[in-house]
Amino acid sequence: MAIKEAYITGIGQSEVGIRLTRAPLLLTVDAIKEALEESGLKLEQIDGVATYPGKMPGYLGFSPISADELIEALNIKSKWHLGGSEMPAQLSAIASAAIAVKAGLARHVICFRTVYEAAAMARPEEYPPLNRKFVEGPSQWLAPFLAISAANWTAQYAMRHMKRYGMTREQLAQVALNAHRNAVINPRARAIVKEPLTLEKYMSARMITSPFCLYDCDRFTDCSTVVIVSAGDALDEVKCKPIRIAAVSGSVNRYSWDQVEWPASYETGEDLWTRTDYKPKDLDTAQLYDGFSFLPITWIEGLGIAKRGEGHLFIEGGTRIARDGVLPMNTHGGQLGAGRLHGFGFAHEAVTQLRGKGGERQIPGSPKLAVATSGGGPMAAALLLARD
């Protein structure tokens, strides 16, 4: 029997905004409808659902919708589903769906990530903030020292890169500048970024946690992003150009942010190339998780696009990662420019570019291979996506 392949078929996204009032379940359904429309699939053909990190009742803004709830609400006849946070980062939900369709457990799987953090903050009576009497688990080793945000944890890796390898804030700034350049021509990023960013504005911005200023950190956003993963032997049911999931990787060595020597983006990036004949030089575009500006630099090094300790040199000046550069990066604006869609935005944009549907931001040539990543602390996941 031939080995089945897994493909991304329909993709969809709800309105992207700050403090939206439309309910998160309905945003999710908006994104699903768009994905179904694009793929030509009907809801009756969906037989699987995957999400990250599953519903978080104590922290609803972070993840308000469960896979179970969606199956119930849409009357999906599911044969395989999954929702949880204990996997290596957001895109592992899509990687898991790929494994499921390859194994014949489902034919068309809706993968979704719905975020509602900005709306939740604005409506605390409806969405009570995380209120912990105690800190437990891994955060008990960080929060008591007022290292409350992942910004604090990630910043320390960035500081070390500056010390060890001479990375400068001007080099780091290129991630944010590139993100803003792309976001201002992305219709879906209108509510997030309204004008381009200049280096002067970046350098004079308020500091959050050194070396990160305001523009190095993504901001809470409300949105749902959907990717449909389909089995290779079910493509005759699909009308859009399928994008093959050529390889996946994901790793967590240990969950303690402050005990690991290198972010998981390094191991995850290296692993990806052991599962495919493609090489880093074959990449036409890279959609690299940028919850914080330093993370794409770790991905550039981890994926072998630049040597370890030279990622900041690769992005220096911004020309290599620009839309007309050798490796266009975060062409939709990433999370720094297009909002904290939490990982799924990178898969959505990789597919958009591979299909030539980027509109004003479409990269030149005829891109055939893209990488999409998520995470970069102690956990990370990567997808290699190919248009055959």
Add this chain to the structure above:
Amino acid sequence: MNISRPRPKLDAENRAFWTGGSEGKLNIMRCGDCGQYTHPPKLLCRHCQSENVAPQAVAGTGVIDTYTINYQAWMPGLEVPFVIARVKLDGVPGVYLTSNIVGCPVDEVEFDDRVRVTFEEQDGIWYPLFRKAG
């Protein structure tokens, strides 16, 4: 930083770490069989799976492996800026502690600075903070 710090919930694994300061001790879980350290503390050694583990007072000195100056007031009343650092402990291979560097201006903190533990007590929790040594 006169703010009430987030409180860990004490249990069999972490109690010695969070209360050792009452005796001036920085306790790290050590294996009685292989001699290696496990941090965060667990009921077994992460190197050899032995259950013969117990808290061991370590020197309480180390060097700043990396750090960040935090400027953002993440909660009401949080005085900024302050330094968050990852301290590499002397004599405890492979173990880092995230903590704060106190007792000096934030711009006097540098990589590889030698530091020594100092405890701040709040309601029975002894938070191990660090000061520059010498």
